[in-house]
Amino acid sequence: MVPRHLLALAxxxxxxxxxxxxxxxxxxxxxTEAVGPPADLAERLAQLGYAExxxxxxxxxxxxxxxxxxxxxxxxxMVVAIPFGxxxxxxxxxEPVQExxxxxxxxxxxxxxxxxxxxIIVGVEGDRAETSRFIMRQTWDGEEVWRxxxxxxxxxxxxxxxxxxxxxxxxxxxxxxxxxRAIEDNFVTRFDLDGNVVDEVSLLDAxxxxxxAFPFAQLFPDDDGSLDLLHTNSAKWIPPELxxxxxxxVEDAVLVSMRHQSMIAIIDWSEKSCVWSFGRPAIIRQHExxxxxxxxxxxxxxxxxxxxxxRLVEVAPVTRTITWEWxxxxxxxxxxxxxxxxxxxxxGNVLAANSNSGEAFxxxxxxxxxxxxxxxxxxxxxxxxxxxxxxxxxxxxxxILSNR
Numbered sequence: 001m002v003p004r005h006l007l008a009l010a011x012x013x014x015x016x017x018x019x020x021x022x023x024x025x026x027x028x029x030x031x032t033e034a035v036g037p038p039a040d041l042a043e044r045l046a047q048l049g050y051a052e053x054x055x056x057x058x059x060x061x062x063x064x065x066x067x068x069x070x071x072x073x074x075x076x077x078m079v080v081a082i083p084f085g086x087x088x089x090x091x092x093x094x095e096p097v098q099e100x101x102x103x104x105x106x107x108x109x110x111x112x113x114x115x116x117x118x119x120i121i122v123g124v125e126g127d128r129a130e131t132s133r134f135i136m137r138q139t140w141d142g143e144e145v146w147r148x149x150x151x152x153x154x155x156x157x158x159x160x161x162x163x164x165x166x167x168x169x170x171x172x173x174x175x176x177x178x179x180x181r182a183i184e185d186n187f188v189t190r191f192d193l194d195g196n197v198v199d200e201v202s203l204l205d206a207x208x209x210x211x212x213a214f215p216f217a218q219l220f221p222d223d224d225g226s227l228d229l230l231h232t233n234s235a236k237w238i239p240p241e242l243x244x245x246x247x248x249x250v251e252d253a254v255l256v257s258m259r260h261q262s263m264i265a266i267i268d269w270s271e272k273s274c275v276w277s278f279g280r281p282a283i284i285r286q287h288e289x290x291x292x293x294x295x296x297x298x299x300x301x302x303x304x305x306x307x308x309x310x311r312l313v314e315v316a317p318v319t320r321t322i323t324w325e326w327x328x329x330x331x332x333x334x335x336x337x338x339x340x341x342x343x344x345x346x347x348g349n350v351l352a353a354n355s356n357s358g359e360a361f362x363x364x365x366x367x368x369x370x371x372x373x374x375x376x377x378x379x380x381x382x383x384x385x386x387x388x389x390x391x392x393x394x395x396x397x398x399x400i401l402s403n404r
Contacts, residue, residue: 051338051356053083053358053378053379053381053384053385054357055356055357055383057381057383058374058378058382058384063375063376064373065090065092065371065373066374067369067371068092068370069370071349071368072362072371073346073351073391074092075391075397076090076391076392077351077373078111078113078389078392079360079373079375079389080108080387081386081387082339082355082385082386082387083379083386084107085104085106086099086377087099087100087108087121088100089392089397102123102144105126106123107125108121109123109124109388110122110155110156112164113390113392113396114158114193115399116140116403117139118145119140120135120136120137120158121136121156122134122135122152122166132149133150133151133152134149134152135148135152135164135195136148137195140400146195147195148191148195151168152189153167154166154167154232157237159237160237160240162193163190163191163192163193163198164192164193165190165237166188166191167187167188167232168189169187170184170185171185172204178227183204183227183229184227184229184230185202185203185204186204186232186258187200187201188201188256201254201272202272203256203258203267205272206268206272209273210275210277230259230261232258233287234257234287234290236290237252238255238291239291241293242293246295248266248318249317250268250275251270254266254267254269256289257286257288257289258279259286259287259302262283262284262285262286263279264279264297264299278297278315278320282322284302284307285337286299286300287299287300287302287339287341288340288342290343292314292344295317296317297314298312298313298350299312299313299342300312300340301313301325304337309328309331309333311326312325312342312350312363314344324365326350336353336356338356339353339355340353340354341355341388343389343390343391349362351371351389353387355387357384358375358383358384358386359384359387360372360373360387361373375387
């Protein structure tokens with residue numbers, strides 16, 4: 001086997017196409033995490049920061065909505081309790097409106113509520129020794145419509161054209177990058193609403209086709225010996241109203257977040273090439289990059305060992321600068337080493353999931369927390385389950401309810 005330090009050096013010396021104006025060096029912390037195949041899935045997830053439960057037991061009485069003032073953005077929240085394989089749509093008081101679940105061996109990673117009340121679920125099935133991934137559609141009442149076994153992960157959304165966008169992974173040999181070992185490529189994938197694959201784009205290929213040099217760095221061996229070079233954790237289709245706003249807001253653009261590179265990028269789906277990227281050293285192990293109505297990008301900047309706190313940041317694509325950020329007054333009070341989600345509303349407020357603490361909150365532009373929620377789902381040690389959250393307008397949910 002090629003020594004780890006030589007593999008890392010080889011990757012650092014290979015320029016990959018994409019217009020990224022970032023330093024060639026890699027000052028990001030945690031670059032030496034996951035130095036070898038871990039003993040089991042639990043250990044690997046821990047190394048990635050993907051804890052299933054909070055580190056500490058829940059505070060007494062802290063469950064459900066514990067803070068809400070008039071500055072909160074109206075809406076219903078889809079809360080995914082990841083290790084329990086359960087998604088709950090809650091109202092503004094935190095009361096369940098509907099719940100979805102599946103076999104006890106399943107974990108739900110992400111859920112998307114459709115306009116007809118069905119949900120699309122990306123998840124994992126099996127025990128720690130052997131798992132498989134799937135994408136599934138359930139009705140409002142929790143009946144399975146279809147399920148596809150496929151190595152999909154992290155994210156799913158309904159595109160403006162009415163298709164499903166998610167991320168899938170497959171190992172492949174890429175001799176020009178690494179001749180001795182398979183690389184786990186990430187494919188941004190479109191499904192129709194019947195669960196059929198429509199099209200896909202290889203991120204490794206797209207990065208090679210872009211202009212400039214994409215500065216690959218981190219090295220993360222997977223537990224099967226392949227190289228999880230990208231670890232893409234979100235994919236978002238461009239809203240039609242943003243097309244043409246800047247040279248980077250191209251038609252059919254997809255914004256992706258690649259955790260192991262500490263980089264985000266815009267992919268031109270039609271050309272299957274990268275047109276823009278941004279990342280280290282400004283951000284560390286980020287999640288949930290999303291387009292904003294003014295063309296900027298919101299993301300959940302996780303942090304790591306050398307910066308043990310998270311923050312919410314907004315990035316201007318043209319200047320590649322951070323134009324707004326929020327972190328907790330005591331910075332370490334907000335830290336999700338893995339996962340994390342963020343969503344901005346029309347009033348400028350941002351909803352965030354402090355995933356690995358089982359907590360969600362809404363913060364104003366001036367930094368005031370105006371809503372806070374703690375998941376009621378805990379393990380036998382009273383530790384809260386890791387969560388993700390997404391808010392839907394009240395009118396959206398009321399339309400579903402009135403049509404039933």
